[in-house]
Amino acid sequence: MSAAAEIVFDHVTKRYAGRDAPALDDLSLEIPAGTFCVLVGPSGGGKTTALKMVNRLIPFDSGDIRIDGRSVRDLPLTELRRGIGYVIQQIGLFPHQTVGENIATVPRLLGWPKRQTAERTVELLELVGLEARDAERYPAQLSGGQRQRVGLARALAADPPLLLMDEPFGALDPITRFRLQTELRRLHREVGKTVIFVTHDVDEAIQMGDRIAILREGGVLAQYDTPDAILAHPADDFVAQFVGEDRALRRLALRTLRDVTLEPGSQSEPGSRVSPDTTVRNAVSLMLETGDEQLVVVDGDRVLGVFHLRDAGELL
Amino acid sequence: MRDHWGDTLQPALVQHVELTAIAVVIGFAIAFPLALLAHRYGRLEHPVGVVSALLYTIPSLALFQLLIPFSGLTWTTVEIALVSYTLVILFPNIMAGLHSTPDEVLEAAQGMGLTRLQVLLRVELPLAIPAIVGGLRVAVVSTVAIATIAAFLLPDGLGYPIVLALKEPTPFKTEIYSAGGLAIAFAISCDLLLVALRRALAPWAVTGLA
Known part of the structure; x- marks a missing residue:
């Protein structure tokens, strides 16, 4: 298993053309290897923008992002992306491929031997709570929760040291969401990768994160700390309001x-x-x-x- | 019908199959790369679409007549017209197929590090198959029908026995029914074949799965 990666945002700024306020304003953030880091905040906070800069789906204007000390700009685009697991809310499974073929996408790009890929697929299906025979099914034959499990398995396929997750459970019903949240935490303990997880749901952030980065409108980092520390000592009124007046009870839930x-x-x-x-x-x-x-x-x-x-x- | 099978209908059917096959194959051979180019360079799509749509507005009989000064009373004339019509049907259908990949599927593909060519070959083209085959079905069936009009120019195809029968004074014109029936049977057979082709190439798109 490959080790987890350390991610550093170093004074990263991004402006979209035609807009006054920056999408991301001088973001600096150190995410230690193996950390489950949640980016949370209201819309317009730039959390998805920050996430998509790591695999360069969105270019940044200034500053730098480093994975294990190496700038994401120094790697060829395809090589960078094949080394990062990517999960999105709409999942984006390939509808014309079976579950097994979907999961094998990155191993195939990396030229893994067929047998190794097949073994890995079975292993991953089990890891995300699906059965080996599900490999033969098409995405259209699965429920929303099962599809996101496949999305997660596909992102983990080549054992990347970093996983980017953009509101992965946002479209699921509450029961399925809770189940997947619980399993993702367990999975994170098992595989020990660095995870950057975007959500607008503060409850999800508190439940999932080792560390939480709260971004406010204009892409400004309001606070970056452990859930317990943020709930105990909100940096300012914005954070206090954002995490809720029942923050004492939320801390007890931790x-x-x-x-x-x-x-x-x-x-x-x-x-x-x-x-x-x-x-x-x-x-x-x-x-x-x-x-x-x-x-x-x-x-x-x-x-x-x-x-x-x-x-x-x-x-x- | 049996009386005329060997001397009239069978050769007419064979010619008709040839007329149709040539038109669809050449039409596809032009439309497919054109659509790939237009997909890659978005600016091309509109002009190509407009030109081919204009072609389709010309009545087929008139188009044959317009071409005679250039290519004479030949198969070339007939094929130029037929190919033009298949282009009009195939090009937009192939385009629609290539555009049918959902945004999130493209984003996932990009995010996993597929190159542009890999996205085209492994994602966009396979997902375009149902629309492409759908276009082929319309193109084939309409070409089978339009090809009968070629008989106004040439003594070939299933249209010819029909044209001849129209000129005869007898009230009972068997050739119209037998030649017309063959054309319909041919069109339906092609259509069924293409449906089978789609099932084979795109098993994931079979109704009931999606």
Whole structure:
């Protein structure tokens, strides 16, 4: 498996002809190798523009973008793009090719032996939660969620160190979206690539990102930090408003009961029984609902400890 | 019909097949590269479209007459006219096919690092097949029909027995029905063949899948 790549935006500016405000204004951003970085913001913030500059679908005016220290301008266009996984909201599967052929696109461009490509295809179908026999189907025979799984498999096919994702789940129904978000996080932990992920949905950004870059209108970077730090210390009013007034609760959603210190307790403790994978936010919600002051965290029959309502406030 | 099969209808049918085949093959051989050029250089599409559409407005019989001073009462005259008509049908259909690739498919193709030529050969052309075959179906069927008019110039094709029968005084003109019927049967056979061709070349476009 190839290593993840470090991405650096170095004072990148882009203006579209005929518009006063820049689409991207002096963006500087360092994305460490293996980071899941989410670009989020209102429309007009330049997040998609920033993403498409990395694989040069959109040219930039000044500044530079470097992948592992090497400018994207120094590589031949096709070579650059074949080394970057690219996933878009409308997916863009080739309708005349089967799922298997779609997934094999980049390996074929790179001249992989047939057998290696075939093995990789089976491996990828499994990785994204599809079955080996789905390889023979055409995109038109799949559901929206399945198609985006194929889109993801196709982007991962040649094992690129960097994945660009442009609102990949934006067109999916909420249940499918949630499932794919969860699986993408798991996938990211497994394959450890650098991911740049664009969304306009702040909830998605908080759920998915190791780091979040918030871009405001005019392509200005408002804040770049971990979700927890952004929720705890919004840089300004714009960020505070953008992440929402319930940011304290959102922070609690970032942690599960596994992450907090529990008070020792026994089987006889009163209160609802919850799994340690429950988020602190859901735990608080449950206590508010039942009127209890505490919960008992259990793993099967074993009592791990007791969590008090008052402990939640101390986490913030 | 059996009386005239050997001496009239069979040779007429063979000539008709030849007239049609030559027209469609030459028409395609011109329209296809022209469409590729127009697809690559967008400025060409409009002028080519206008010229070929103008050609189509000339009544076929008149077009034959206009060509006689240049190429005489020959197959060349007939083929020039027939090829012009197939061009008018094939060119816009091939163009429509090449333009039918959805934007997101093109973006994905570019994003994965396909070169321009690879996008054309692996994405745009395969996706254009249904529209191209659709154009061929219309071109073939209309050429089979228009080719009967060639009989006003030459004693060839399925139109000739019809023209002869029109001149006879007898009220019961079998040749009109038999020659006309053969032309229809020929057109339908070609059409079915092309439908089969599309299914073979573009299995993904079979109705019910899309």
